[in-house]
Amino acid sequence: MNTDTARATTVSVADLASGAAGEPLLGDGETLVRPLLVVDLDDADPALSARAAEEASLCDRILVGRATREVPAALAPLVDALDLTYAPAGPTRGIVEADDPDASIAEFATAVAQRPQSALVARQVVRASETLAVPEAIDVESLGYSTLQGGPEFAAWLDERGPRPLPPPCENPVLIERDGDVLHITLNRPERRNAYGTLLRDALVEALRLAVLDESVERVVLDGAGPSFCAGGDLDEFGRTPNTTLAHLIRTRGGAGRLVARLADRIEVRVHGHCIGAGIEIPAFAGRVVAAPDTLFRLPEVSMGLIPGAGGTVSIPRRIGRWRALHLFVTAAPLDVARALEWGLVDEILGP
Numbered sequence: 001m002n003t004d005t006a007r008a009t010t011v012s013v014a015d016l017a018s019g020a021a022g023e024p025l026l027g028d029g030e031t032l033v034r035p036l037l038v039v040d041l042d043d044a045d046p047a048l049s050a051r052a053a054e055e056a057s058l059c060d061r062i063l064v065g066r067a068t069r070e071v072p073a074a075l076a077p078l079v080d081a082l083d084l085t086y087a088p089a090g091p092t093r094g095i096v097e098a099d100d101p102d103a104s105i106a107e108f109a110t111a112v113a114q115r116p117q118s119a120l121v122a123r124q125v126v127r128a129s130e131t132l133a134v135p136e137a138i139d140v141e142s143l144g145y146s147t148l149q150g151g152p153e154f155a156a157w158l159d160e161r162g163p164r165p166l167p168p169p170c171e172n173p174v175l176i177e178r179d180g181d182v183l184h185i186t187l188n189r190p191e192r193r194n195a196y197g198t199l200l201r202d203a204l205v206e207a208l209r210l211a212v213l214d215e216s217v218e219r220v221v222l223d224g225a226g227p228s229f230c231a232g233g234d235l236d237e238f239g240r241t242p243n244t245t246l247a248h249l250i251r252t253r254g255g256a257g258r259l260v261a262r263l264a265d266r267i268e269v270r271v272h273g274h275c276i277g278a279g280i281e282i283p284a285f286a287g288r289v290v291a292a293p294d295t296l297f298r299l300p301e302v303s304m305g306l307i308p309g310a311g312g313t314v315s316i317p318r319r320i321g322r323w324r325a326l327h328l329f330v331t332a333a334p335l336d337v338a339r340a341l342e343w344g345l346v347d348e349i350l351g352p
Contacts, residue, residue, distance in 0.1 A: 008036045008109040010066070013044035013078065017052040025060040025120075034061060035116045036109055039082060041067040046074035053081035062123050062326075064108060065094070066101050083123055084323035093321035093343075111303065111330045115153050118302045122329045125313045126322040134261045134285070135252075137314040142251045145309040146244045153305030154239075164236040167197055174203035175225075176210070181218040183211050190226020196278040196310065197234030201256065208259040211266065220267040222260075222283070229270075232277030232300075233310070257311025260285040271295050271346070281312030284319050284345065291337050291346040300332040319344050 011020045016039055027033040037059075039052075056063050056078065065071075065078075065085030072091070079085050079094040086101040086108075098104040112119045125144040129137035148154055175186040185207045187194035194200065211217045224230055241247040252258070260267060260282055269283035272292035280297045283289050299316070301308050308316070308329065317325040320343040328335060340346045 008038045010038040013052050017048045021059040036062045036112045039065050049078040053078045056081035094323040096327045119330050122307045141313040142248045146248045148306050157304045158239045173200040183217045183220045185222045187224035193228040193231035194224045195234035204256050223270040228273030230279030278310035281310040284315035289346045290348045295337040297335040299328045303332045
């Protein structure tokens with residue numbers, strides 16, 4: 001499937017209210033027709049906001065708002081109906097703050113043009129799962145992920161990556177220590193920056209189940225050994241799934257995200273270094289996330305032809321809103337710890 005343009009079309013709020021975004025997404029030859037539209041919010045008539053918001057809620061495209069000055073409160077319902085808005089400031093979490101909105105939109109549009117299917121599925125998943133309970137929302141994420149595993153964008157990424165050997169075995173991928181009513185869990189593959197591969201995932205799940213089953217564990221502390229808390233999924237294992245149905249069940253029933261969500265009131269995650277993909281998707285389910293000053297976050301899955309698959313389309317939006325989450329998913333832009341604290345992705349930055 002192809003996209004018919006690498007550039008985003010801009011429409012006014014009046015155009016949006018009049019149905020300009022309502023044409024079919026699929027054209028002749030299974031071509032994606034304008035997967036991204038930019039909505040210009042400068043000088044918009046607030047009287048049209050409600051109608052434009054209604055049209056936005058029915059749209060199949062990614063709708064990105066644009067404003068070169070602070071968005072007025074009267075446009076808040078429309079901003080919330082869009083997928084995200086780049087502006088210097090605004091009244092809701094739908095705003096991704098940008099000194100140069102046009103440059104930010106160009107970066108976003110380029111990312112969509114490179115992986116349009118993945119970007120659209122990411123948009124669909126965060127919207128569909130927004131009001132679901134965590135287990136059901138994780139199911140929706142995994143089904144979207146499975147769909148993309150069989151798509152051309154992920155296949156292209158695998159071709160670019162080339163063949164890789166499987167990671168070597170590890171005797172103790174996770175360390176567990178009990179101190180009274182506190183269970184301390186440490187990711188222990190520092191030589192691989194604690195990549196979330198099969199061995200580490202299964203050991204982490206086993207450790208978390210101990211806390212779920214043992215009510216005498218009043219507090220769980222999860223951290224990682226070495227220079228980074230977790231560098232995300234182990235890329236050497238990607239593309240090896242012979243059975244996508246079984247992989248879906250493993251992601252949803254054998255992954256750590258649901259367990260961290262169940263333990264949210266009792267678990268604190270301490271992150272540091274590079275936290276990529278699963279390295280923030282799983283911690284974001286916790287009731288408390290504390291970060292070292294050197295922490296950097298990134299969610300690169302859409303650029304790989306996928307979407308976050310460790311629960312990130314559920315955990316990240318519930319902390320920072322679906323708008324800023326989609327910005328991170330599509331652009332794969334790094335997020336520094338100060339902005340992460342401001343947005344609510346982490347709850348505290350530890351002292352040096």
